[in-house]
Amino acid sequence: MYHDNLTGVYEYRFYNRNPAHQYQNYVVSSRSVQASASCQQLEICSDTPSYTVGNVTYNRGYIMAKEDNKDCDYVWLPDYVTGGALNWIGSTWEGCGPRCTNLTIYQENSYDKTIPTSTLFRCNSTVHEVKGDSHEFTKLSEDDKKHLYGSDEFARIAAGAIAWSGWWPADYDDRQIRSYLRGSKWSPNKTVTVDDVQELLTRYTIGAIAAFDDHGTRHEVANQHAVPTQGQQLNVDWPYVAGLLGGICLIQLAALICLLSFGNKSVVRDESFLSMAMLLKPVVDRIPGKTGMNLSGDEIKNHPKLLWKRIRYDYREGKDGEPNQVDIFFQGRDNLEGRRSWTPGLYS
Structure with a gap:
């Protein structure tokens, strides 16, 4: 895994594994993928999340905010928001491209004033095309190439991984929400900035891809002449080693006892x-x-x-x-x- 501090892009390089020994015999491949994010902080027009229906005002649900050079408008929020925690809202519909997911991130001010002001962001998280040739393989089928280089659908799912919870709010099947505990890795105990949100989003995305490559479903490329193999392997007979070490310790103990026994009978002469x-x-x-x-x-x-x-x-x-x-x-x-x-x- 590689992180470019200048651009904020994270890169992951895939592994080729031996089907017989997936976690012992593997090698870094020439294929790699990058994840990036672009975020914009919205100006919150009202500190108290609320919305009005007729003459009745309801807390939560919406917040008034605006983008640059635009008027204030309603932005949807979950019904329950924990003070200081980051809430990641991901769009299940395609809105920014075939390999991109739209996200809304909201952090409400905390009661203890550690986070004095609420912040709201909108982000586009993108997983780029898989790069690298396939010279490690021979006679690849179209299905093999699809698994080796992935699909746009998988890329868009990975791009919004930080928000997927498997739960849809009532009457909203176009979004999923995940709230992380305040002070955790994905919800720092501070007022986050645009750079913080972009870094968290891309790091989580590339981590999700790495986890899927390590523990996800497998596709075996058949009829290959070369597979990753271990050059040398050492098999240790631990009972024999334990017996040998125990014997050495006993011999040394016996020698020490004999030395002390004979040493007690020695006469020391000096030129006093x-x-x-x-x-x-x-x-x-x-x-x-x-x-x-x-x-x-x-x-x-x-x-x-x-x-x-x-x-x-x-x-x-x-x-x-x-x-x-x-x-x-x-x-x-x-x-x-x-x-x-x-x-x-x-x-x-």
Whole structure:
């Protein structure tokens, strides 16, 4: 569907469908149709719709209005008009051409003053000839061409689609009326202008044609060598896919449980000062207080109590069955000879 903002014309391009799969296999055809509307706003001579018979005045039914450079005259209206709503009155008789429908559109002012003044329009809605060649088809009959390019009768029906309700007012079989709820798509909650009415009318008309092309009666063109077909089609076995996805999720869940189980048993080692100090506990004990526990290896080495001291690991034999005591020996203070091996036993 295409809309020309300059001219206000709406255009629809028809589809060619595969009879076996109408909504899966289809292609845009070369045939297109346009809808347009021309409207004129009438000057309302009386704000209150009424008409007089003898000495009695009746509300509704008629309104006094006039076209440009003409006198005021009666314009027929429905008996019941909702304030603010757009009322579309379509002529069932041909009056503006074989593919055109005459319409009268009336919007009465609303009680809440959102729409302060009433407006009245007369429009001619036209569906133009279907354009495009028939090179997609072969051996077309006259009946085929009639269905492919439509008829004047169908065009005039489509041109007035916005007003058709299937109901004729009493004693008037030449018109049908449809009133749309105020604030709806086809009855804006504002005072409409000529441009608004023309845009609504043409958009509804082309939409009706598109809807009929999509869901209307079908005509099958026989003996065709080419029909729209789908190039590729993917058939999915959903139970198999669901089982596969479920299996993957279960495997990942089991792997996560195993990871958490083994991860809870792991030992994390780092280069913290505390671990280094515990390894050098016999050396750290030579540093007064507890400050040695927070020193790094280089800081322990450069501490005044240990600076330039040569030391070795050894043990002192326990007394009265006590475990041997691991200790360090300083050069110049303890025995210089180191042990070749440590005796088996308990050490602390």
